[in-house]
Amino acid sequence: MSPGLTGMLLGLVAAGGLILAVRYAPPFRAVRLVDRLAPYVHDTPPPSRLLGTPTEPGLLVAVRRVFGPVIGDGARLVDRFVGGRAAVRRRLDALAGDMTVEDFRVEQVVWGGLGLLGGVVVSGVGSAAAGSLNVLSAGLFCVAGLVGGVLGRDWWLTQQVNRREELLLAEFPVVAELLALAVTAGESPTAAIARVTRLSGGELARELGSALGRARAGIPLTEALQQVADRTSLDPLARFIDGLLVAIERGTPLAEVLRAQAADVREAGKRRLLEAGGRKEIAMMVPVVFLVLPVTVLFALFPGLISIVSLAQ
Template identity: 40%
Template sequence: MTGEVGLSLVLGATLGLGLWMLVSLVPILRRPRLMHRVAPYVLDVSAGARDLVARRVVDPTRVVGVVAAPVSDRLAPVVHAMLGTPATVAARLRRARSPLTLERFRARQLVWGVVGAIVGGLVGTLAVVRGASPIVPIALLVVTAASGALLADWLLQRAVRQRMARISSELPTVLEFLALSLAAGEGLADALRRVARIGTGELARELGTVVADAASGTSLSDALERLGGELDHPGVTRCVDQMRGALERGTPLAQTLQAQAQDARDGARRDLLEAAGKKEIAMLVPLVFGLLPTTVAFALWPGIHVLQVGF
C-alpha cells in the first residue's frame, strides 16, 4: 500500500467519523406529536409519560468504547498502571464533583486516545509520503494516543486541585459562621443546615449533602465521617473529627472551630507567601533571558557598527 492510499484511508475514516457525529447531534426538526404534547400533563399517573419526557443525552462517541471493549479489557492492567486504579479515579471524580461516572470517564479517555491516534497516524502518513521512515507513523500513533488519554487524566487532576483550593479558601469563613451559630445556642445539625442554606460555595454544598444524608436517616456522625473520607482535605478532616467528637462525647466545639478557622487563615497566608515567592522567581526568567540580552544588544550594537564602518 502506497503512502497516498494510506493517507486517503486515514482522511476518509476521519471525515466519515466526524460527519456521523455531527449528523447524530443534529436535532430532528419536525412538529411534535400528540403524545409528546400530552405527556407533560400526565406525569403523575403514567410511567410511560415520565419515560417519554425524561431527557435522553445521546453521545455518539460511546460506540467507539463498545467496539474497542474486548481490546480494552485485555489492556486494563496496563491502563490502571498508567492512569490509576478504578478506586483512585473514582475518588478523583468525587473530589472534583464531576457528573461523570468511572465508566464514562474511561470511555472519554478511550475516545481521546483514539482521536490522538488518528491525528498521529495522519501526521505519520504525511511524513512517510515525504520520505520518512515507516517507523515514524507507528511511533507517532502510540505517543499521540497515550497523550490523549493522559490529557484527560491531567485535566481531572487539575479540576481536583482547583476545587480543593476553593474549599481551602472557603473553610475559614464557614468555620467562623458555624462557631457563631453554635455560640448563639444552636445545635450542630441546625448550624450545618443554616450554613448549607445560606452558603453558595463548594464547602457549603458539601455540608448540604451531609444535612440531606442526615435527614434521610443516616446519623450525622456517619455522614460527617463519609464527607471527610471522600474529600480527603486536611482542614475538612480536622473539622469533621472535632464535630464527631462533639457529637459523641459532648466536647465544646465553638472555641475549637474558631481556633481552626484562625489556623486555616494562617495556612492560607503562608500558601500565598509561598506562591508569591515562586512567582517572583518565575518573573526572573523573561527578565534574564529576554529583557537583559535585548538591552545589552541595543547598547553594544551601535558601537560595533561604528567600529565596522570606521575600520
C-alpha cells in the same frame, strides 16, 4: 499526494474496517453471561424516560450505543495497562460526582481515540507537505496521540480535583465562622449545619448538605460526616470534620474550635499567597535575564563593535 500513497492509505482504512467487521461479527463475538440468561429471565418493563433524568452524560451514552463492544474492550485494555483503580476511585470520590471508574475508562478511550485521530491528521499533513510518507514518523505520531489522549484525561481529572480542593479551602473560613455563629446562638451542630447549607452556596456547603441528606435518609450523622472527610485530602477540612464529630458525640464546645480553625486556614492562605508571590518573582527573572539583559548588552556593545570593524577595514 501521489497515487501510490493514496492507494496505501485507502488500503489501510479498508483493511482496518474489514478486521473490525470480522472481529466483532456475531459468530466470532464472545457470548456474555447476561445474553445467555436473558431468555430465561423476565425483566420488568423499563420506565419512561420522561419520569427520570439520565444518570450518565450524553456523550458516554452516545459513544456506548454506537461503539459499545469496541469501547468496552478498549476500556478494559486501558484499565489493565494503566491500572490504579483505587487512585482513580479516590479522585472521583473527591469530585463528589456520579461517574464510576468504568465511565472514566470510557472517557479515556474516547480521549485516546481523539488523540489518535489528531496523530493521523498531523502525519497526513506532514506527509502531504513532504511528498512522501515516513511510516516510522507517522506511527510515532499516532502512538504519541493515543497515549497522550489516555494520560491527558487522567491529568485533567487531577486538575479538576485540585481546583475543587482550592474552592473548598477558599470557602472553609466563611462556612466555619457561620457554623460558629449559629452554635454560639444556641443551635445544635446538626441544626447549625442545616442552616448554613440552606443559606450559603459553594462546594463545601454542598458537601455538608449531602452529608446531612444522607443522615436524614438513615445513615448516622457522624458516619456521613466521616465520609466527607474520607473523600478529601485536605488536612484543615479533616480537622474541621473531627471537631464536628467530637462536638456531636461528646457535647464539647464547638464555637471557639471553629473560629480557631478558620483563623488557621486564613493564615495558611496568606502563607500560600506569599509563597506564590516568591515563585512569581523568580519566574519574572527569566524574561529579564534571557530577553531584556541580552538586548541591553547588545545595544551597549553594538556601536563599539561597529567602530572596531570600521577601523579594522
